[in-house]
Amino acid sequence: MTESGTRLIFRTTGKPADVLELEDFTPREPEAGEVLVRMVAAPLNPADLNTVEGTYGVKPELPATPGIEGFGVVEDSGAEGFSEGEAVIFLKRSATWATHTTVPADTLFKLPAGIDPLQAAMLKVNPATAWRLLRGFGLVEDGEWIVQNAGNSAVGRCVIQLARDFGIRTVSFVRRPELVAELEALGADAVFTDDDAGRAAAKELLGGAKAALGFNAVGGDSALGLLKLL
Ligand SMILES: NC(=O)c1ccc[n+]([C@@H]2O[C@H](COP(=O)([O-])OP(=O)(O)OC[C@H]3O[C@@H](n4cnc5c(N)ncnc54)[C@H](OP(=O)(O)O)[C@@H]3O)[C@@H](O)[C@H]2O)c1
Structure with a gap:
């Protein structure tokens, strides 16, 4: 079981350098149909920065962890078809600016082992x-x-x-x-x-x-x- 993780979080919108905080958190264990992913790489897209600034079309519920895409490895699975160690990317906004994120399995896409993590993180x-x-x-x-x-x-x-x-x-x-x-x-x-x-x-x-x-x-x-x- 994952004991602790770290994530970026913003409680109010504004200039990213001013409003983003780094905090420790306990990654949520996956419920049925969910997967806990250990993040390997996540890019900073303009849409991420605009979301933190509050200027993006989709407004997040605050507090929030940014991150619309990224590459990770399954750490724990409550879903059929996903096993520990498998490589995945995210098809939906998934709070990827963190060491871990817990998401519905049907928002993940599996990739072959050995893929370049940095390329995979920016695939979507x-x-x-x-x-x-x-x-x-x-x-x-x-x-x-x-x-x-x-x-x-x-x-x-x-x-x-x-x-x-x-x-x-x-x-x-x-x-x-x-x-x-x-x-x-x-x-x-x-x-x-x-x-x-x-x-x-x-x-x-x-x-x-x-x-x-x-x-x-x-x-x-x-x-x-x-x-x-x-
Ligand atoms: N599905 C979508 O709708 C979608 C998806 C992805 C991206 N986008 C949009 O596509 C655009 C590019 O995104 P990206 O992630 O590829 O960006 P990026 O890699 O961060 O690159 C930003 C680009 O904008 C240039 N730039 C920044 N400020 C500028 C300024 N004041 N005047 C002229 N050029 C400037 C940069 O030039 P320098 O390198 O010289 O600084 C660089 O070429 C963004 O507008 C983004 O929101 C839309």
Whole structure:
């Protein structure tokens, strides 16, 4: 039985550095249909930070432990089909910023043993979002262009890699030129700085062709620049 754990908790919304507290707690033993998971890795997604700030669409019941995804190992199971030591990720918000979390078994997804914990911990949110961006609108064909800003974001990197595999060509804008080579190595077709010079270079590359889709995570002039390439 797990005696003690540690978790991050917030009792009021606000700037994460101000409102998050680290506390010891006793992980809850799983009831029938539940699984106690020992956390191995959990990312900090913008949606996590927005939740703590109180600016996300879904408002948590307070106090709350953040963490919408992550990777862990089954420590104790009250559910059929889940055994100690099995590797799992979470399909729903699961208070993953903790050493342990107890969740319904039907919110878990089993993964093969030996999977890279850091890759597995970020398997749900960003790759699925990139997939939906590229395939969810039905507007982009193989060989066409998509354009995106924040090209080096976790979502942007997934977009680049999936697009490469789908045969869709990508123009990615970044605000730091030192990232260009890194994104090209991931399979980006073109990476430009997110400024007037970069936008002019993208327009020239497209040579009059219109990008099928634009993915904006920045707003303002950056978003306007994407719109002009559509
Ligand atoms: N299903 C969904 O709806 C869904 C799922 C996942 C993500 N998202 C959204 O997708 C976006 C990217 O998420 P992520 O997790 O991939 O983010 P991330 O890895 O944290 O990357 C953040 C990106 O935003 C850029 N950035 C930050 N502040 C900026 C500013 N003031 N001006 C211009 N660029 C700025 C960063 O550039 P630097 O590296 O240069 O700082 C970086 O490229 C977020 O808006 C997130 O909320 C939505």
